[in-house]
Amino acid sequence: MDINDKKTRLKKILSQISGDFDKIEGGLITPMMVKGKGVLFCYQPSTREMVKINRGTVVYIVDPTETIDEKYLVYTFEGHVVLLHTEEIIPIGFN
Secondary structure, three states: OOHHHHHHHHHHHHHHHHOOHHHOOOOOOOOEEEOOOOEEEEEEOOOOEEEEEEOOOEEEEEEOOOOOOOEEEEEEOOOOEEEEEHHHEEEOOOO
16 A cells, blocks of 8 residues: 555545545445553654554554554554554444
């Protein structure tokens, strides 16, 4: 997935979160949740920093292709785009 596809998917996620369904082309992106309670520190590639993510937070997968070390690029409700291990994510579906 190239950078333009990632930008398009991120815009679709933001439109979905804000409730602006007129701008969404195609189907909705399934929300996921970070497993457990407490906090988790994740790598944010854009700033090359570790950021604190609360477990139980809803996330959306920006890049559905896994990296070599089984991580997804996800968008969190806190506004971070981070790498998150596949074992830390569970699908919650639409509420």
